[in-house]
Structures are given as structure tokens and as C-alpha cells.
Amino acid sequence: MLPELGHFALILAMLLAALQAFFGIAGPALGRDRWTAAVTPAVAGQFVMVSTAVACLIASFVANDFSVTYIAENSNSALPIFYRVTAMWGAHEGSLLLWIFLLGCWTVAVTIGVSRLPTRFAARVLGVLGLVSFGFLLFTLATSNPFLRLDPPAPDGRDLNPILQDPALAIHPPILYTGYVGFAVAFAFACAAMLEGRMDQMWARWTRPWTTSAWAFLSIGIALGSWWAYYELGWGGYWFWDPVENASFMPWLVGTALIHSLAVTDKRGLFKSWTLLLAVLAFSLSLLGTFLVRSGVLVSVHSFAADPTRGIFILAFLIVMIGGALTLYAWRAPLLKSQAGFELVSRESFLLFNNILLVIGAATVFGGTMAPLISDALGLGTLSVGTPYFNPTFMLSMLPLLALLSLGIHANWKRGHLGAAQRTILTTLVIAAIAGVILVFGVYSHGKVLSPVAATLGAWIILSSLVDPIDRIRRKLSLPRSVIGMSVAHIGLGIFVLSVTTVESFTLERDVALGQGERAVVGNYEFRFAGVKPIEGPNYNGVEGTVVVTRHGVPTSVVYPQKRQYWVQRQVTTEAAIEMHHGSNVFVALGDELGAGKWSVRFQIRPLVNFLWLGAFIMAVGGAIAATDRRYRTARQAAAAPVATPGVAEEGAG
Amino acid sequence: MTPRRKRLVLVLGIIAGVSVAGALALSAFRQNVTFFFDPTQVTSGAVATGERFRLGGMVTKGSVQRAPGSLEVHFVVTDFKHDVPVSYTGVLPDLFREGQGVVAHGKMSGTTFVADEVLAKHDEKYMPPEVAKSLKKRQAESATPGGA
Incomplete structure (x- = not known):
């Protein structure tokens, strides 16, 4: 009965989403206040229905109901209960339901958050969110229903893909999707402002905490995916420029541009039309991400689902949503005229450069991701674009961005000279250059041409970000959360840049054939292979190698890399052994049995690689701090009576 | 100003x-x-000498050979019309198996494809799209002899 109940709840949710969209958009447009007032109950009803559907699906997974096709394909009675719950979003159908559920969560949070805003504007925001939700519910019910029954029921399930049976990947999709879906909120605010024809600074201020929260979630989601790929896929890489990775990275880049551009619109009332356009673009790229990942059109690590009809539906949905928003933009944009001006070296210009460089970066990633698709469609041959293209072109826009960040952070709004900041800029640059050179040539002994440059830029960002908070504390000025958040996020970026530099410059890597008792030397480390023994887990068996690690002749540890074969899908996975010593990650992965008692083993030493994910996490923490700044709350409190608001603050911190 | x-x-x-x-x-x-070629295109000389490209097809059953204890491995990639022998030194990916789809990066050395990277990035029920497309095309050709 549970699957039918879930299916029915989903249909009701779709009808309620349609009502939410209709009342939210038509009510304010026709001036019918009773329609407008019906939006909130529709939101609540839809959320209850979607939650019911999610609960039904999870309960059916836990109960091993293999009469449901989706569960039979993605679960198994031997699967541990934790993964039976997370298997709910292990494939296409369930992850769409997850998407809808998270959109529901955001919508409820927005409903609480916008209750202090003008009623009509709030209704329009919720109406646009209802439209997005309706589209996804229709898509799910029409092409990807997770509740369809299997007749006759399967005796047992085909199991969750073994590489997805992992704690980090279990929580990666919900967090990534929370970020993706969060840009729908920025999109809804932009559309509401355009529908209203009132695109003043207020909408930007109202949107900022939402957009920053979504951006923080997306940052953590991408970092988790990268970390998972590093330890689980057995290649030891952290970023492959895979289409699916790019699909989440493009909205992140444009989202980063958006949070900076929103700052200018909020504080100075400039870049208004550009900000609107970025809000539409960020959400379009989120939708495109879904299209790329879920239609299986590209060669990709993660493309588990391959179904063209779904792709066509998403494409149509994309055209309706984006086309609609752009039409609205074309209609309303002529109303926008910025009155204020700004000088060449003001903070506004630096943020303008930030936006241009981030959008160029996103465009180069977009070009590389779409080129194989376009070439194939035009019959120009099947081509592939990889790291040799992405690394240099992406760096081309990112290196100036990093340099301008350390300058721009000292610039004032409106005024046109760096004046007193010149000394600070020079001092921090010199210290950063010394630190960078010491890191590249002192701590590690060699390097590429760009290594000292990138290390300097990373250190410079960290130092420059510290100047303003320290100055405020010394002068006993107030230190608002927006300033702390910005500094923390920029320090995170600096740490990230330093880490990428050392990893890309100083990684050592060797594939070796080793018999029992044989040794391999990689950098300062020596590895002695002490043979393999069989192991057995709850739903797999395999072999475990024993490798003794010594550094400079001193034994440091013994590691146990595994090779597992999962029973149901007969799939082999590599469980690399990873340990951190002196800031470097030592990575040992067991390869194949080569005969003659030998095994292939992969060794990697990646210096400071953990700081890469730590840097991304710090960026997200910075975003969360900035999203809880008081001025967003007081801006809302001005509009209505004070009621406890679980909206933005808890959302960002979680 | x-x-x-x-x-x-x-x-x-x-x-x-x-x-x-x-x-x-x-x-x-x-x-x-880099461009993608299947074994038929490779044997018909569609690839310029010394060009790096991606070779895709199925790993012929029983073709995987290695000298005991050596990292160097030899196998044959086929589209069921033509075969290309491949040599590779290193750790093969988890999903590499005889009778399954594979994509390799590298270049030709004589009649052998020397790979520096072997990818089998798909899961069990899934084939690299370009390999699936090439196999379909070759199959269609055998069905209509004398066709393109």
C-alpha cells in the first residue's frame, strides 16, 4: 500500500504546486487578494504531500519491497540499513524526488522568511517557486515515477551500485541539490521583482542571504563529491573536469559572480540588470546541470541514467523557464537605469572585473563541456575535451581574478584611488611573495613556472583578507558578520589556492609491480609490500593488502588497501588506503594480480591535498556567517511585527 | 579624464x-x-600518423595477456569488424574486463595502439555512448552490405 500512497501524494502535490503557481502569479497580477492569500496554504499542503511521498519511498526501501521497480533496481536485502535509506536517491527517479523535496524545504523556509515582505511580492516569489516545483513533479510523474510496481515482484533487488555505498557519497547528493535548488530562490526573487516592475535595491537585499546560503551548500556539495572521487574511485585524483563535475561547477562560478554582484546592487544600486541576468543564468545552469547529468548525453563517470525522452522533457522545461524569464527580462530591462556613477579603481570596478572574470571562467568550462555534444550533433566527429584544455584556459581567467581580489578588497565604494591602502598592499604582497617562495623552494624542492606565482597569490589573499578585520578590532569599530563572513570565505579561497598549487606542483605518483616482501621508493617514502589476505564484508568479499610505510628510514605506519567484489552486481571496487603524514596524503591502492605472486600497486604522495577540501569548507562557513548578518534581519523586521524566524539563520548554519 | x-x-x-x-x-x-576512432576507422587509415586519439570498442574475450609479474598488458579492442591490438603499462581500472566496453587514450606505434590511459568509467549496465554508437553503426553496415 505504501507505494500507492506515495504515488497518490505525489499527484496531489503536483496539483497543489499548480495552485501555488497560479494563485501566486495571477493573484497579485489581477489584484485579487483572496487568491494571493491562498498561496501559503498551497505551499504547506504541497510540502506535506511531498514529504509523505518521500517517507513512503524510504519506508518501502527499508522494508525491502522489491515489488517496486525502482527499489528492485537499486537495493538488496543484504544492503546495510543506512544505505537502504540513502539508496532512495541512488538513481535518477529518487534523486528527482529528492530535488522536489529540497525545493519544498526551501519554499517553506522562504514562506517564513518573506512573511515580513510586501504581500504581493512574497506571493509572486512563492508563485514562481510553485511553477518550478510543478515542472519537476510533472516530469517525475510522467517519465520517472519511483513508485511504479514490478509484476511479478523480484525475489531480491539488483543492489545499490557499490561505488555509491559510501558515507560521503550518501550525503553528497542532498547537499549538492540543496545548493542547486537554492538558486531557484534567487531566480524566483528576480522573476518576482521583474513581474512587479520594481527592481530597486530592496529585492537585492532580500535575496542576498538566500543566495549566499545556496552558494555555501553548493560549495560543500562539490567539495564532498571531489573528496569522494579522490578516495573511492581508486585513481587518486580530486578533479577530472568530467561533464558531471562541470555541471555543478558552472552554477557555482556564476553563483559566486551573483553574490558579488548582489552586493553592489544592494549597497550602491548599480549593476541592476546584470544582477537580474546572473540570477536567471545561475538557475539556468542548475537546470542544465540536471539535463547533462540525467539525460546521459555525455560520456561521463556518473551518467547512470540514459533515456532520451527524459532529456527532451528537461530541454523543453529549460526552454519554457529560461525563455520565459528572459522574455520577462527583455520586457522589463528598459525600465532599469542606474543613476549613480563610480570611479575606475573603486570597489565597484573591482567587483565588475570579478564578475567578468568569473563569467569568462564559466564560459570556458561551458565551451569545453558542450563542444563534444555540439561536434557530435553536427557530425564533425566524436571528440573529447579534457584537462589539457581546461587547466590552462581556466587558469587564464582565474589568476587575474585572484590577483585583483587582493587589491580590490582594500578599495572603497565609489571613490577612485587606493590612497592609504597602497602601503598595506605592498607590505602584504612582499610578505606573501616571501612565503610563497619559501613554500615552493624551501619546503618542497622543485616546481613549475607558475608554482611560486600561484603560491604568492594564495598567501596574498589570506593576508589581505586579514587586514580589514584586524584594523576594525584595533580601532574598536564594529565587526559585522558580513565582514567576518567575507574575510573567512576569502581566507578559505587562499588556503584552497595554496593547496591546489602544492598538489599540482609536487605530487609524486608511481604504479609498481610488487611481490611479497618487495619494496618501492616514492619521494621520501619507502613502501614494503607484505602480501595479501582474503576478507569478507556484509555484502562483498575481496582481498586486503598489507603495506608497511617508512619515511626517511623511520617506520610510520602500516596500511591496508582493499580490493572488493560485491556479490550482487559482481562489481569490483578499489578501497585505497590513505594517511596524512607531514601535511601530505600518502595514497596506496591495490591494483590487479599480475601472476608470479606479484600485484600492481599505485602509490601517490599529494602534499597538502586535505587543505583543498578544508579550504572549500571554510569558504562555505564564511558564506554561512555572512548570510546571518543582522542587516538582512532588520531589513525584514522593518516590514512587520517581530516573530521568531527560523528562516535564514538556521538554514545557513546547518 | x-x-x-x-x-x-x-x-x-x-x-x-x-x-x-x-x-x-x-x-x-x-x-x-582529441578525437574518437573505432577499430574500423583505425585500420582504414583515418588516423594521421603520430596523432593522439581515443580508441574505443569491446575488449575481445580471451585476448588479455601479460608476462607474469609485469605491469605491461596486451589486449585486443574490436568493433566486431576489425581488431586493433593495444599495449598498456600500469594499473587497469576496476571496470576493465574482457567482453566489456573500453576507451583508451594514446597513439599508434606501427600496428599496435600504445595507450597511456585506459578508461572504463561506466557501470555494469552502461556502455560508453561513443562505443555503443560505433558498434550500432558497424552492425548496421553488416546488415546492408555495400552500404556506407
Whole structure:
């Protein structure tokens, strides 16, 4: 009965989403206040229905109901209960339901958050969110229903893909999707402002905490995916420029541009039309991400689902949503005229450069991701674009961005000279250059041409970000959360840049054939292979190698890399052994049995690689701090009576 | 400088920057794109000598051979019309198996394809799309002899 109940709840949710969209958009447009007032109950009803559907699906997974096709394909009675719950979003159908559920969560949070805003504007925001939700519910019910029954029921399930049976990947999709879906909120605010024809600074201020929260979630989601790929896929890489990775990275880049551009619109009332356009673009790229990942059109690590009809539906949905928003933009944009001006070296210009460089970066990633698709469609041959293209072109826009960040952070709004900041800029640059050179040539002994440059830029960002908070504390000025958040996020970026530099410059890597008792030397480390023994887990068996690690002749540890074969899908996975010593990650992965008692083993030493994910996490923490700044709350409190608001603050911190 | 002039400088600077970036990206793109070929295209001489490309097809059953204890492995990639022998030194991916789809990066050395990277990035029920497409095409050709 549970699957039918879930299916029915989903249909009701779709009808309620349609009502939410209709009342939210038509009510304010026709001036019918009773329609407008019906939006909130529709939101609540839809959320209850979607939650019911999610609960039904999870309960059916836990109960091993293999009469449901989706569960039979993605679960198994031997699967541990934790993964039976997370298997709910292990494939296409369930992850769409997850998407809808998270959109529901955001919508409820927005409903609480916008209750202090003008009623009509709030209704329009919720109406646009209802439209997005309706589209996804229709898509799910029409092409990807997770509740369809299997007749006759399967005796047992085909199991969750073994590489997805992992704690980090279990929580990666919900967090990534929370970020993706969060840009729908920025999109809804932009559309509401355009529908209203009132695109003043207020909408930007109202949107900022939402957009920053979504951006923080997306940052953590991408970092988790990268970390998972590093330890689980057995290649030891952290970023492959895979289409699916790019699909989440493009909205992140444009989202980063958006949070900076929103700052200018909020504080100075400039870049208004550009900000609107970025809000539409960020959400379009989120939708495109879904299209790329879920239609299986590209060669990709993660493309588990391959179904063209779904792709066509998403494409149509994309055209309706984006086309609609752009039409609205074309209609309303002529109303926008910025009155204020700004000088060449003001903070506004630096943020303008930030936006241009981030959008160029996103465009180069977009070009590389779409080129194989376009070439194939035009019959120009099947081509592939990889790291040799992405690394240099992406760096081309990112290196100036990093340099301008350390300058721009000292610039004032409106005024046109760096004046007193010149000394600070020079001092921090010199210290950063010394630190960078010491890191590249002192701590590690060699390097590429760009290594000292990138290390300097990373250190410079960290130092420059510290100047303003320290100055405020010394002068006993107030230190608002927006300033702390910005500094923390920029320090995170600096740490990230330093880490990428050392990893890309100083990684050592060797594939070796080793018999029992044989040794391999990689950098300062020596590895002695002490043979393999069989192991057995709850739903797999395999072999475990024993490798003794010594550094400079001193034994440091013994590691146990595994090779597992999962029973149901007969799939082999590599469980690399990873340990951190002196800031470097030592990575040992067991390869194949080569005969003659030998095994292939992969060794990697990646210096400071953990700081890469730590840097991304710090960026997200910075975003969360900035999203809880008081001025967003007081801006809302001005509009209505004070009621406890679980909206933005808890959302960002979680 | 008047504000108008400043804006002009700013706009010109941005245009110059964007065009330089575009030109560099395009040249990086031209140099770093690799094409995909199947064994039929390789044996018919569609690949320029010394060109790096991606070879895709099925790993012929029983073709995987290695000298005991050596990292060097030899196997045959087929589209069921033509075969290309491949040699590779290193750790093979988890999903590499005889009778399954594979994509390898590298170049031809004589009649052997020397791979520096072997990918089998798909899961069990899934085949690399370009391999699936090539196999379909070759199958269609056998069904209509004398066709393209």
C-alpha cells in the first residue's frame, strides 16, 4: 500500500504546486487578494504531500519491497540499513524526488522568511517557486515515477551500485541539490521583482542571504563529491573536469559572480540588470546541470541514467523557464537605469572585473563541456575535451581574478584611488611573495613556472583578507558578520589556492609491480609490500593488502588497501588506503594480480591535498556567517511585527 | 579624464581582455582536443600518423595477456569488424574486463595502439555512448552490405 500512497501524494502535490503557481502569479497580477492569500496554504499542503511521498519511498526501501521497480533496481536485502535509506536517491527517479523535496524545504523556509515582505511580492516569489516545483513533479510523474510496481515482484533487488555505498557519497547528493535548488530562490526573487516592475535595491537585499546560503551548500556539495572521487574511485585524483563535475561547477562560478554582484546592487544600486541576468543564468545552469547529468548525453563517470525522452522533457522545461524569464527580462530591462556613477579603481570596478572574470571562467568550462555534444550533433566527429584544455584556459581567467581580489578588497565604494591602502598592499604582497617562495623552494624542492606565482597569490589573499578585520578590532569599530563572513570565505579561497598549487606542483605518483616482501621508493617514502589476505564484508568479499610505510628510514605506519567484489552486481571496487603524514596524503591502492605472486600497486604522495577540501569548507562557513548578518534581519523586521524566524539563520548554519 | 572617457577606457579594456581570453581559449582548444576512432576507422587509415586519439570498442574475450609479474598488458579492442591490438603499462581500472566496453587514450606505434590511459568509467549496465554508437553503426553496415 505504501507505494500507492506515495504515488497518490505525489499527484496531489503536483496539483497543489499548480495552485501555488497560479494563485501566486495571477493573484497579485489581477489584484485579487483572496487568491494571493491562498498561496501559503498551497505551499504547506504541497510540502506535506511531498514529504509523505518521500517517507513512503524510504519506508518501502527499508522494508525491502522489491515489488517496486525502482527499489528492485537499486537495493538488496543484504544492503546495510543506512544505505537502504540513502539508496532512495541512488538513481535518477529518487534523486528527482529528492530535488522536489529540497525545493519544498526551501519554499517553506522562504514562506517564513518573506512573511515580513510586501504581500504581493512574497506571493509572486512563492508563485514562481510553485511553477518550478510543478515542472519537476510533472516530469517525475510522467517519465520517472519511483513508485511504479514490478509484476511479478523480484525475489531480491539488483543492489545499490557499490561505488555509491559510501558515507560521503550518501550525503553528497542532498547537499549538492540543496545548493542547486537554492538558486531557484534567487531566480524566483528576480522573476518576482521583474513581474512587479520594481527592481530597486530592496529585492537585492532580500535575496542576498538566500543566495549566499545556496552558494555555501553548493560549495560543500562539490567539495564532498571531489573528496569522494579522490578516495573511492581508486585513481587518486580530486578533479577530472568530467561533464558531471562541470555541471555543478558552472552554477557555482556564476553563483559566486551573483553574490558579488548582489552586493553592489544592494549597497550602491548599480549593476541592476546584470544582477537580474546572473540570477536567471545561475538557475539556468542548475537546470542544465540536471539535463547533462540525467539525460546521459555525455560520456561521463556518473551518467547512470540514459533515456532520451527524459532529456527532451528537461530541454523543453529549460526552454519554457529560461525563455520565459528572459522574455520577462527583455520586457522589463528598459525600465532599469542606474543613476549613480563610480570611479575606475573603486570597489565597484573591482567587483565588475570579478564578475567578468568569473563569467569568462564559466564560459570556458561551458565551451569545453558542450563542444563534444555540439561536434557530435553536427557530425564533425566524436571528440573529447579534457584537462589539457581546461587547466590552462581556466587558469587564464582565474589568476587575474585572484590577483585583483587582493587589491580590490582594500578599495572603497565609489571613490577612485587606493590612497592609504597602497602601503598595506605592498607590505602584504612582499610578505606573501616571501612565503610563497619559501613554500615552493624551501619546503618542497622543485616546481613549475607558475608554482611560486600561484603560491604568492594564495598567501596574498589570506593576508589581505586579514587586514580589514584586524584594523576594525584595533580601532574598536564594529565587526559585522558580513565582514567576518567575507574575510573567512576569502581566507578559505587562499588556503584552497595554496593547496591546489602544492598538489599540482609536487605530487609524486608511481604504479609498481610488487611481490611479497618487495619494496618501492616514492619521494621520501619507502613502501614494503607484505602480501595479501582474503576478507569478507556484509555484502562483498575481496582481498586486503598489507603495506608497511617508512619515511626517511623511520617506520610510520602500516596500511591496508582493499580490493572488493560485491556479490550482487559482481562489481569490483578499489578501497585505497590513505594517511596524512607531514601535511601530505600518502595514497596506496591495490591494483590487479599480475601472476608470479606479484600485484600492481599505485602509490601517490599529494602534499597538502586535505587543505583543498578544508579550504572549500571554510569558504562555505564564511558564506554561512555572512548570510546571518543582522542587516538582512532588520531589513525584514522593518516590514512587520517581530516573530521568531527560523528562516535564514538556521538554514545557513546547518 | 572625463567620466565619459573613463567609461570608454573601461569598456575598451574589457573588450580587449575578453578577446585575448577568447583567442587563447580557442587555440588551447585546437591543440588539446582529441578525437574518437573505432577499430574500423583505425585500420582504414583515418588516423594521421603520430596523432593522439581515443580508441574505443569491446575488449575481445580471451585476448588479455601479460608476462607474469609485469605491469605491461596486451589486449585486443574490436568493433566486431576489425581488431586493433593495444599495449598498456600500469594499473587497469576496476571496470576493465574482457567482453566489456573500453576507451583508451594514446597513439599508434606501427600496428599496435600504445595507450597511456585506459578508461572504463561506466557501470555494469552502461556502455560508453561513443562505443555503443560505433558498434550500432558497424552492425548496421553488416546488415546492408555495400552500404556506407
